[in-house]
Amino acid sequence: MNQHSVKFTADLLTADSTSVAYSTEDWLKKYQLEARAHLEKCSLPTTAEEEWRFTDLTALYKSNLTPPALDEPIDASVAKSFLIPEAISSVVLLNGVYSSSLSTVSSDQTKIRVCNMASAMNDAQLNASLKRRFNSLEGDGVSGFCEMNTALFKDAVVIHANSNSSSFETIHVLNISTGKHTFNHPRLLVIAEEQAKVCVLEDYIGIGGFGYMTNAVSEFSLAAESQVIHVKLQRDDDSAFHIAHTHVGVDQSASYQNWSVSVGAAVSRHNLVTRQREEGGHIAIKGLALGHDKRIVDTHSCIEHTKPHGQSVQVHKTIAGDRSKVVFNGKVKVQRGAQQTNSSQQNRNLLLSARASVDAKPELEIFADDVKCAHGATVGQVSEDELFYLKSRGLNDDLARNLLNYAFAREVIEDLPIKSLGAVIESYIRDQTKT
Amino acid sequence: MSTAIDNIVNQPYTAGFHTEIETDSVARGLSEDVIRTISSKKNEPEWLLEFRLKAYQHWLTMTEPKWPNVTYPKIDFQDIIYYSAPKSKVTKKSMDEVDPELLKTFEKLGIPMNERAALAGVAVDVVFDSVSVTTTYKEKLAEYGIIFCSFSEAVRDHPDLIKRYLGSVVPYTDNFYSALNSAVFTDGSFCYIPKGVKCPMDLSTYFRINTQDSGQFERTLIVAEEGSQVCYLEGCTAPQFDTNQLHAAVVELIALDDADIKYSTVQNWYAGDENGVGGIFNFVTKRGLCKGKNSKISWTQVETGSAVTWKYPSCILLGDNSVGEFYSVALTNHMQQADTGTKMFHIGKNTRSRIISKGISAGKSNNSYRGLVKVSPKAEGARNYSQCDSMLIGDLCGANTFPYIEVANKSAMVEHEASTSKIGEEQLFYFLSRGIDSEEAVSMIINGFVRDVFMHLPMEFAVEATKLLGLKLEGSVG
Numbered sequence: 001m002n003q004h005s006v007k008f009t010a011d012l013l014t015a016d017s018t019s020v021a022y023s024t025e026d027w028l029k030k031y032q033l034e035a036r037a038h039l040e041k042c043s044l045p046t047t048a049e050e051e052w053r054f055t056d057l058t059a060l061y062k063s064n065l066t067p068p069a070l071d072e073p074i075d076a077s078v079a080k081s082f083l084i085p086e087a088i089s090s091v092v093l094l095n096g097v098y099s100s101s102l103s104t105v106s107s108d109q110t111k112i113r114v115c116n117m118a119s120a121m122n123d124a125q126l127n128a129s130l131k132r133r134f135n136s137l138e139g140d141g142v143s144g145f146c147e148m149n150t151a152l153f154k155d156a157v158v159i160h161a162n163s164n165s166s167s168f169e170t171i172h173v174l175n176i177s178t179g180k181h182t183f184n185h186p187r188l189l190v191i192a193e194e195q196a197k198v199c200v201l202e203d204y205i206g207i208g209g210f211g212y213m214t215n216a217v218s219e220f221s222l223a224a225e226s227q228v229i230h231v232k233l234q235r236d237d238d239s240a241f242h243i244a245h246t247h248v249g250v251d252q253s254a255s256y257q258n259w260s261v262s263v264g265a266a267v268s269r270h271n272l273v274t275r276q277r278e279e280g281g282h283i284a285i286k287g288l289a290l291g292h293d294k295r296i297v298d299t300h301s302c303i304e305h306t307k308p309h310g311q312s313v314q315v316h317k318t319i320a321g322d323r324s325k326v327v328f329n330g331k332v333k334v335q336r337g338a339q340q341t342n343s344s345q346q347n348r349n350l351l352l353s354a355r356a357s358v359d360a361k362p363e364l365e366i367f368a369d370d371v372k373c374a375h376g377a378t379v380g381q382v383s384e385d386e387l388f389y390l391k392s393r394g395l396n397d398d399l400a401r402n403l404l405n406y407a408f409a410r411e412v413i414e415d416l417p418i419k420s421l422g423a424v425i426e427s428y429i430r431d432q433t434k435t
Numbered sequence: 436m437s438t439a440i441d442n443i444v445n446q447p448y449t450a451g452f453h454t455e456i457e458t459d460s461v462a463r464g465l466s467e468d469v470i471r472t473i474s475s476k477k478n479e480p481e482w483l484l485e486f487r488l489k490a491y492q493h494w495l496t497m498t499e500p501k502w503p504n505v506t507y508p509k510i511d512f513q514d515i516i517y518y519s520a521p522k523s524k525v526t527k528k529s530m531d532e533v534d535p536e537l538l539k540t541f542e543k544l545g546i547p548m549n550e551r552a553a554l555a556g557v558a559v560d561v562v563f564d565s566v567s568v569t570t571t572y573k574e575k576l577a578e579y580g581i582i583f584c585s586f587s588e589a590v591r592d593h594p595d596l597i598k599r600y601l602g603s604v605v606p607y608t609d610n611f612y613s614a615l616n617s618a619v620f621t622d623g624s625f626c627y628i629p630k631g632v633k634c635p636m637d638l639s640t641y642f643r644i645n646t647q648d649s650g651q652f653e654r655t656l657i658v659a660e661e662g663s664q665v666c667y668l669e670g671c672t673a674p675q676f677d678t679n680q681l682h683a684a685v686v687e688l689i690a691l692d693d694a695d696i697k698y699s700t701v702q703n704w705y706a707g708d709e710n711g712v713g714g715i716f717n718f719v720t721k722r723g724l725c726k727g728k729n730s731k732i733s734w735t736q737v738e739t740g741s742a743v744t745w746k747y748p749s750c751i752l753l754g755d756n757s758v759g760e761f762y763s764v765a766l767t768n769h770m771q772q773a774d775t776g777t778k779m780f781h782i783g784k785n786t787r788s789r790i791i792s793k794g795i796s797a798g799k800s801n802n803s804y805r806g807l808v809k810v811s812p813k814a815e816g817a818r819n820y821s822q823c824d825s826m827l828i829g830d831l832c833g834a835n836t837f838p839y840i841e842v843a844n845k846s847a848m849v850e851h852e853a854s855t856s857k858i859g860e861e862q863l864f865y866f867l868s869r870g871i872d873s874e875e876a877v878s879m880i881i882n883g884f885v886r887d888v889f890m891h892l893p894m895e896f897a898v899e900a901t902k903l904l905g906l907k908l909e910g911s912v913g
Contacts, residue, residue: 357842364855377838
């Protein structure tokens with residue numbers, strides 16, 4: 001076992017004295033104790049494990065992280081400048097803790113309830129629902145970081161969309177990190193009841209923070225015929241470590257649409273696991289990851305079809321520039337009996353620099369015969385013909401290249417439902433794909 | 436299925452018989468003494484014994500690979516006979532001198548050596564268990580300066596070549612089974628094509644596993660000098676035994692400047708019965724080194740047998756402008772498991788590789804494609820195209836694709852596509868509406884599915900392979 005990982009795991013489990021205060025709810029306390037016990041035995045993953053082979057976390061394990069200060073000062077106007085106008089409710093977590101002064105929650109809580117874990121547990125009905133849906137993590141894509149989060153998370157944001165929510169109202173969950181070499185474990189739980197509709201923006205940003213670790217876990221539970229739009233924007237500080245696990249369960253004929261955009265952090269890893277649990281679920285995932293400077297950006301997605309008539313579409317695009325390293329592992333699983341599944345996956349990687357590298361692994365695991373599954377992966381560079389075309393129209397080489405890089409990335413966010421965010425992401429693309 | 440295939444389908448496993456020949460075996464188990472015994476029985480020089488012992492020492496430090504997507508009972512390496520050779524050991528000059536029992540065996544397999552060799556213009560180096568029995572066409576090949584002989588003969592007659600190239604592509608440290616093979620290999624084939632020579636005929640080896648419980652540890656080494664060309668065929672069938680047998684071969688190919696090696700395999704080891712009892716464990720390391728500029732190595736394989744297959748014929752594209760190709764059909768039925776694919780290492784400039792893999796799973800079998808395309812930082816202008824298609828027949832089998840793509844050069848172009856499908860009702864309906872019955876339709880669809888690979892097989896192999904597919908899919912389609 002890797003000594004750095006062992007030490008880091010032990011340090012984090014003991015660093016925060018307040019984390020020993022377990023939940024008063026027995027069911028939650030049980031999860032926390034189990035997670036801690038398991039972590040004490042197994043510690044966090046290293047490159048020796050197949051799933052983490054390409055993502056070296058030694059730099060993280062060697063850094064000395066401390067718990068964030070609870071009264072870190074922050075300029076409210078700077079924080080609020082990141083909020084989007086479309087959101088009916090904005091929840092701001094400062095270093096993993098709910099900030100009531102920065103958050104604005106809609107007064108109408110009858111359609112979509114937005115609250116933190118503690119108040120959700122005070123509501124008997126919601127508590128029962130939480131109990132059923134919390135910690136849905138199992139199987140593929142689960143790692144020691146999930147357990148770390150379960151054992152140590154301070155607070156969780158709960159978004160509960162009732163059946164009468166019918167218009168994709170947007171909830172913005174903004175995670176701000178201000179600490180230097182600190183850690184936080186944000187947690188998000190989204191529950192969509194039957195036929196509910198909701199749009200969630202999960203947003204990570206560093207304001208003045210440096211070398212910190214964000215270890216996020218988000219769980220989505222979609223009841224029959226519900227529809228959820230989920231946008232995850234990772235724009236953590238360039239020195240930060242961002243580890244995120246997203247777990248999604250899709251019931252009968254429900255639809256889950258995801259946009260995952262990764263434009264920040266020194267090392268980032270996103271495990272996106274979606275499971276079609278009942279017949280006829282629909283999963284659509286669009287991903288964009290930009291490798292910039294010396295960044296390592298890693299996306300591991302898993303789409304699992306367990307019942308018949310499921311559909312999934314995935315497009316994942318990456319650009320690797322400078323000395324960055326881009327990793328994509330996309331698994332599609334079709335379990336026995338999941339007949340009539342229709343799944344397609346596309347992975348396109350653009351290499352801009354001689355010192356950048358791309359590791360791609362699209363996987364298919366099929367155990368049903370009456371299915372249509374296809375995947376494609378390419379690694380390449382901007383085509384000479386396209387460059388020539390633009391140059392013949394008067395653009396110089398740099399301009400032409402930048403335009404093509406931008407166009408390549410922009411395709412992913414073209415139909416992003418949150419319009420104001422499109423412009424924000426576009427500026428990141430422009431900044432980070434310049435040659 | 437067509438009547439022709441139908442006839443074959445209704446045959447039992449025709450290669451399933453056991454020839455009674457006295458064999459000269461060493462005791463079960465593996466130790467330094469066993470290796471020394473093998474080496475001395477074969478009158479080997481000191482350096483080869485050293486190579487074996489180093490490999491053995493290294494093997495002791497290794498553990499069996501766990502990553503392949505296959506499950507099988509643990510192999511007891513101390514319960515294997517590491518050397519068995521037919522007792523009559525005098526080298527034969529003509530077919531008449533060969534043990535008639537042996538000849539009968541080949542006839543039952545449908546390869547009357549002399550006729551087949553003459554008709555097809557193929558020189559067959561027949562390996563019966565571990566010692567090369569007879570080599571035909573040797574004299575004709577010698578006119579061209581081509582060396583095609585058993586490995587033991589090569590060690591005796593061409594020690595310099597063997598010393599120079601043995602383990603240069605697959606070092607004994609490479610993996611668990613290559614280390615084991617390096618320690619205990621008994622025989623195999625050696626082929627050397629001199630500079631500028633185009634081999635006038637296809638070279639072929641027939642392997643047979645005969646003695647019950649004897650592991651087969653073959654070693655093949657092919658060296659193609661500058662500007663030479665060779666086409667090598669390897670075909671396998673094995674008798675029907677209930678005890679699992681281990682087959683851990685090593686194949687090394689070396690292509691120098693402008694050389695071209697084409698290596699084709701039809702593998703039909705005994706796959707065990709419907710319930711997965713018996714069958715061969717086929718854990719093979721095959722690797723080609725495109726050492727020279729403009730060299731080319733092409734692997735074509737049709738894998739239909741073995742209980743468990745674990746095999747990744749690879750190309751190291753070291754020379755500038757070198758080309759690697761991999762064409763594969765892997766068919767699994769009943770309880771068979773296959774984890775097979777290829778590795779393409781792009782190191783030289785403007786290297787190109789092409790991967791076409793077709794997997795067919797039926798029954799309760801599990802078929803995985805696992806491949807790696809790696810472009811190193813200095814491989815300017817590397818190009819790869821991969822296509823992996825799977826077909827599932829029945830709903831109890833599995834098909835998996837695990838392609839690894841690792842690119843560290845920005846001028847590289849790498850493309851990968853994969854699809855999974857079944858024989859659709861609509862496709863069948865289309866055939867039926869044109870008066871073609873469903874059995875024939877299924878046969879045609881499968882033949883169409885594998886056509887891209889079969890067209891790269893030499894003629895007589897393509898015929899045999901088509902028959903094999905029909906035979907293997909008996910009762911699982913239509």
